[in-house]
Amino acid sequence: MASPALDQPPYTLANLPYGVISTSSEPKPRCAVAIGKHALDLAKYAKAGKLFDIESGHNFMLAQLFSEPALNSFAALPWPTRRAVREKLQEDLKAGQVPADCLVELDGVTNHLPMKTSGxxxxxxxxxxxxxxxxxxxxxxxxxxxxxxxxxxxxxxxxxxxxxxxxxxxxxxxxxxxxxxxxxxxxxxxxxxxxxxxxxxxxxxxxxxxxxxxxxxxxxxxxxxxxxxxxxxxxxxxxxxxxxxxxxxxxxxxxxxxxxxxxxxxxxxxxxxxxxxxxxxxxxxxxxxxxxxxxxxxxxxxxxxxxxxxxxxxxxxxxxxxxxxxxxxxxxxxxxxxxxxxxxxxxxxxxxxxxxxxxxxxxxxxxxxxxxxxxxxxxxxxxxxxxxxxxxxxxxxxxxxxxxxxxxxxxxxxxxxxxxxx
Amino acid sequence: MASPALDQPPYTLANLPYGVISTSSEPKPRCAVAIGKHALDLAKYAKAGKLFDIESGHNFMLAQLFSEPALNSFAALPWPTRRAVREKLQEDLKAGQVPADCLVELDGVTNHLPMKTSGxxxxxxxxxxxxxxxxxxxxxxxxxxxxxxxxxxxxxxxxxxxxxxxxxxxxxxxxxxxxxxxxxxxxxxxxxxxxxxxxxxxxxxxxxxxxxxxxxxxxxxxxxxxxxxxxxxxxxxxxxxxxxxxxxxxxxxxxxxxxxxxxxxxxxxxxxxxxxxxxxxxxxxxxxxxxxxxxxxxxxxxxxxxxxxxxxxxxxxxxxxxxxxxxxxxxxxxxxxxxxxxxxxxxxxxxxxxxxxxxxxxxxxxxxxxxxxxxxxxxxxxxxxxxxxxxxxxxxxxxxxxxxxxxxxxxxxxxxxxxxxx
Missing domain, CATH: 3.90.850.10 (Fumarylacetoacetase-like, C-terminal domain)
Structure with a gap:
């Protein structure tokens, strides 16, 4: 039987799935997206000002939300805002404009439960x-x-x-x-x-x-x-x-x-x-x-x-x-x-x-x-x-x-x- | 039918039940015990140093735990510690040694769910x-x-x-x-x-x-x-x-x-x-x-x-x-x-x-x-x-x-x- 899902990287630009990661050098869990063989640290990305255009139109701090150990605060935002974040990520990744220190290899990443769940x-x-x-x-x-x-x-x-x-x-x-x-x-x-x-x-x-x-x-x-x-x-x-x-x-x-x-x-x-x-x-x-x-x-x-x-x-x-x-x-x-x-x-x-x-x-x-x-x-x-x-x-x-x-x-x-x- | 539970105050010294309260003047929810017709604000009580003897034997801050909007952190402490807090409360209440500003009338209190529950x-x-x-x-x-x-x-x-x-x-x-x-x-x-x-x-x-x-x-x-x-x-x-x-x-x-x-x-x-x-x-x-x-x-x-x-x-x-x-x-x-x-x-x-x-x-x-x-x-x-x-x-x-x-x-x-x- 063919193994299409295994033969190709699942974390494409059309995917950009959200997770919560930690690394041995930075053990505090925080939010990330997976892209290719890397995790993109969203807290760092936001702190680097990459989401400023989205933030200025709204009254919240994405850098703070993404520093939390669960995606709940981000997920609770209105859908247009979440869409805008995703589009900006796709744009920056396509243009090679993601700061290098935001990317960590997936091999060195520990994944945590992505959300705090009460039901x-x-x-x-x-x-x-x-x-x-x-x-x-x-x-x-x-x-x-x-x-x-x-x-x-x-x-x-x-x-x-x-x-x-x-x-x-x-x-x-x-x-x-x-x-x-x-x-x-x-x-x-x-x-x-x-x-x-x-x-x-x-x-x-x-x-x-x-x-x-x-x-x-x-x-x-x-x-x-x-x-x-x-x-x-x-x-x-x-x-x-x-x-x-x-x-x-x-x-x-x-x-x-x-x-x-x-x-x-x-x-x-x-x-x-x-x-x-x-x-x-x-x-x-x-x-x-x-x-x-x-x-x-x-x-x-x-x-x-x-x-x-x-x-x-x-x-x-x-x-x-x-x-x-x-x-x-x-x-x-x-x-x-x-x-x-x-x-x-x-x-x-x-x-x-x-x-x-x-x-x-x-x-x-x-x-x-x-x-x-x-x-x-x-x-x-x-x-x-x-x-x-x-x-x-x-x-x-x-x-x-x-x-x-x-x-x-x-x-x-x-x-x-x-x-x-x- | 007799109404024994109604005819007498339920919150006796033998009871001292735990809850989470807020008041109009202090809207931040915090932990309390009920005594008679009052709630005893445990965050204030601990901040006043009344639990210092218990704290000095342990490495935590009761004032901080009781300032949280749920009793979880306190409930997770070892039973002997929780017992010691209860005994000190009973002792102080019996001796009239609770600072007056720790007590608020139950009539003026809003109760919140006492614990953060995930199951x-x-x-x-x-x-x-x-x-x-x-x-x-x-x-x-x-x-x-x-x-x-x-x-x-x-x-x-x-x-x-x-x-x-x-x-x-x-x-x-x-x-x-x-x-x-x-x-x-x-x-x-x-x-x-x-x-x-x-x-x-x-x-x-x-x-x-x-x-x-x-x-x-x-x-x-x-x-x-x-x-x-x-x-x-x-x-x-x-x-x-x-x-x-x-x-x-x-x-x-x-x-x-x-x-x-x-x-x-x-x-x-x-x-x-x-x-x-x-x-x-x-x-x-x-x-x-x-x-x-x-x-x-x-x-x-x-x-x-x-x-x-x-x-x-x-x-x-x-x-x-x-x-x-x-x-x-x-x-x-x-x-x-x-x-x-x-x-x-x-x-x-x-x-x-x-x-x-x-x-x-x-x-x-x-x-x-x-x-x-x-x-x-x-x-x-x-x-x-x-x-x-x-x-x-x-x-x-x-x-x-x-x-x-x-x-x-x-x-x-x-x-x-x-x-x-x-």
Whole structure:
């Protein structure tokens, strides 16, 4: 299988993703953008007066915002201001007018979580994922509510992890041999990944207010790759009636660089699936020919030094789009805060990707339920159940291509490794 | 019905609860304790050198910690240090040695959320509540997992509200006439309260680590009253399979003053219910004769200027104690952070309180399910379904009594009012 996202640098001029970095010589975390093989220190860049034209038109200090250890203050600025910063960066980079001391090599950079997050919600909106998972964990059919509003639960903020980060195999109570068998306490035996993307909220939605769907783009700062690590035996134990908790709360890995909405707009596309029944008016996207995003996705496993591609998918396969998700999330007036992280939910595909490859399961639980061989140990030809072993590393990638199939931008890696239980 | 918590000041010397206040003359929020009818400004008190003996033994600045707009930094200190601060306060207050300019009248104080919270989890651990609610919302019987570990879900941090605060009636999608009927979009018609307590985490549990149950007390900073507002028709729509989200996320009211663990220790008692099956070893409380807390609770409704007592209960009625809850929460290594808020779940009783009053339903949904008249409109004698109307105000109170039935300390009010939809 070709590796377009790996063969080319993901951090192009059309990308300019935002992150938070530190270096050994300057250990204080601050904001940056990634460009090629470098990080551009935005605090230094602003202090050098490069953003003065933008600042003079507004009453704030970009140098101060970019010196903070999270992108929240910048993300909360009006979109036109953020656009202006991005355009100035592109202009200066194109003209070679970035002061040399603003650039540090990515190899020498430590990435931190890019935003301070106080809410992390995760959706469940891929039709294929839900179909593949139906059965013991949920019920035999997709629940009626699923078709009328994007299903979502609150997840755990404290265990959102940057790339790379190790995750100890979690211990908890679980049914020893299927639903309602004798419970035991111990490490999960069914440790899984979930292929997702995440997006961060830019401008807040105040408490008690809702958000028209046409405004959704403006409230999204940008996207990252997201691995919603899951313990399937722990999950089977705790699902009824309150939904997932510990089985999802022991770790969520994200990629480090937030690809901003401005960079993704050229990859707008129609959703892959026509919604039937038609969504309620407040969840109906006002535009035509767009409403979804064409972002190609891939999962890799590193086991004992060997790499295996486990799956591929595309963000546009989701039944409920990110804009519908965010609008539903804001509908009850719960308040959306700058830095809130929203998981799209597992993004499974409908059978084959554009290359004709049948590898579109978003997690290993789907493989177990559909008896599809995904993990490498099944080379015997017979289906063999497989979950993540201690020492395994899962890497998720995403990228966007132009009409000629050339990579225009990439998300970098979302990478995490499972350790033995502590 | 007697009103012991109202007839006496709740903020006694045995209480000294912590909060965050501002005043019109000094609008910057800072930390305080409540004593009688006053708030004692802890930032001023520390700046006056009153805590110098404690500081000299440690390497931090209490005046600075107490000047912050949240109690997190103080709560994260070792328990012996927090105890020493409390003892010095009690000593100075008893001896009349608090500088007059440190005291402001509670009447002139605005309360803010007392802690910066990044995780809010809510339990479901009252046996009577679960029995009363069984049916359409969950399943006909209590799920097997319930008996082996405390059931819990992540709730929404952004809509945790101080007292008093208005809550707009939320809009969302719901089944128009019972499970799987035609969905509609609109304001909830079944707006409910849930009588709970909340507790805040003091010292953190690092990512990947668990916490022995014997350490649970040390990781609890203190307790507040908590009203987990619920929209029952919205909840019925969204429960399967991911559990509650919007139906609980539109508002959670808490009382403003955190009664510290030190003040509550004298009210330790055995849990009300013997657990069968016996809990797993990691969830078994090591002490004897304690493990629960004897805190009396009451719900009042203010409607059209008239007050109605809707229910009474006691924290000790919970099947799973707060210490078991916190231990289970920390078991998967999800990390517990200072300021995390844990809801005990609805605290329903087993039929009658100590006064012989039958008024121990923790929410109105239980009243609907059990056809118990709780709301005032049923004076006709026939059972009449009743939920919260626009303009209704719900007040929750808690207090502890000594062996003679005298109130030793109270939690103050948890108060919120429902407004028409926005």
């Amino acid at each position: 992390f919600s995760d959706f469940y909106t891929s039709l294929e994922h839900c179909q593949n998972c139906s059965g013991e964990m949920t019920s035999s059919a997709i629940a009626k509510n699923w078709w009328y509003a994007p299903s979502v639960y609150n997840s755990r903020v404290s265990s959102v992890l940057p790339t790379p980060h190790d995750i100890p195999r979690p211990k908890n109570v679980y049914f020893s041999a299927g639903v309602d068998s004798q419970p035991e306490y111990g490490p999960t035996k069914k440790l899984d990944f979930e292929l997702e993307m995440g997006y961060f909220v830019s401008q807040p939605v105040p408490y008690g207010e809702s958000m028209p769907i046409g405004d959704a783009r403006e409230h999204i700062f940008g996207f990252v790759m997201l691995n919603d690590w899951s313990a399937r035996d722990h999950q089977l134990f705790e699902m009824r009636p309150l939904g997932p908790f510990h089985s999802k709360g022991f770790g969520t890995s994200i990629s480090n660089w937030i690809v901003p909405m401005e960079a993704l707009e050229p990859f707008s596309c129609p959703p892959n699936t026509k919604q039937d029944p038609a969504p309620f008016p407040h969840l109906t996207w006002p535009g035509q020919g767009d409403g979804a995003l064409d972002i190609k996705l891939r999962i890799r496993l590193n086991r004992n030094g060997q790499e295996h591609v486990l799956g591929a998918s595309n963000l546009k396969y989701l039944y409920w789009t990110p804009y519908q998700q965010l609008t539903h999330h804001a509908a009850s007036g719960c308040s959306m805060e700058t830095g809130d992280l929203i998981g799209t939910g597992t993004i499974s595909g409908s059978g084959r990707n554009e290359q004709g490859e049948k590898c579109e399961l978003g997690c290993l639980y789907e493989a177990e339920r559909t008896k599809t061989q995904v993990m490498p140990q099944g080379a015997s030809g017979e289906y063999q159940e497989g979950y993540i072993e201690d020492g395994d590393e899962i890497v998720m990638e995403g990228w966007c291509e132009n009409g000629q199939g050339e990579v225009v931008l990439g998300f970098g890696e979302c990478r995490g490794r499972i350790l033995p239980p502590q | 809010f989890s809510d339990f479901y651990t009252s046996l009577e509540h679960c029995q009363n609610c069984s049916g359409e919302m969950t399943s006909s019987a209590i799920a097997k997992n319930w008996w082996y570990a405390p059931s819990v879900y992540n709730s929404r941090v952004s809509s945790v509200l101080p007292t008093p605060h208005d809550i707009p009636r939320p809009k969302n999608v719901y089944f128009s006439a019972g499970v799987d009927s035609q969905p509609e979009y609109g304001p909830t018609k079944k707006l409910d309260f849930e009588l709970e307590m909340g507790y805040f985490v003091s010292q953190p549990v690092p990512y990947g680590e668990s916490m022995p149950i014997g350490d649970a007390r040390e990781h609890i900073f203190g307790f507040v009253m908590l009203n987990d507002w619920s929209a029952r028709d919205h909840q019925l729509f969204e429960m399967r399979p991911l559990g509650p989200f919007h139906s609980k996320g539109f508002g959670t009211s808490i009382s403003n003053w955190i009664v510290p663990m030190e003040a509550l220790e004298p009210f330790s008692c055995p849990p009300n219910t013997k657990q069968d099956p016996a809990p797993f070893p990691h969830l078994t409380w090591p002490g004897q004769g304690d493990g629960a807390l004897d805190i009396k609770l009451r719900i009042r409704l203010n409607r059209n200027g008239q007050e109605h007592v809707l229910g009474a209960s006691n924290l000790k009625y919970l099947y799973w104690t707060p210490y078991q809850q916190l231990t289970h929460h920390a078991a998967s290594g999800c990390s517990m952070e200072t300021g995390d808020l844990i809801g005990t779940g609805t605290i329903s009783g087993s039929g009658r309180n100590e006064q012989g009053e039958k008024c121990e339903l923790g929410c109105l949904y239980e009243a609907e399910r059990t056809k118990t008249q709780v709301m005032p409109q049923g004076a006709s004698g026939e059972y009449q379904e009743g939920y919260i109307e626009d303009g209704d105000e719900i007040v929750m109170e808690g207090w502890c009594e000594n062996g003679q039935g005298e109130v030793v300390l109270g939690f103050g009010e948890c108060r919120g009012r429902i407004l028409p939809p926005q």
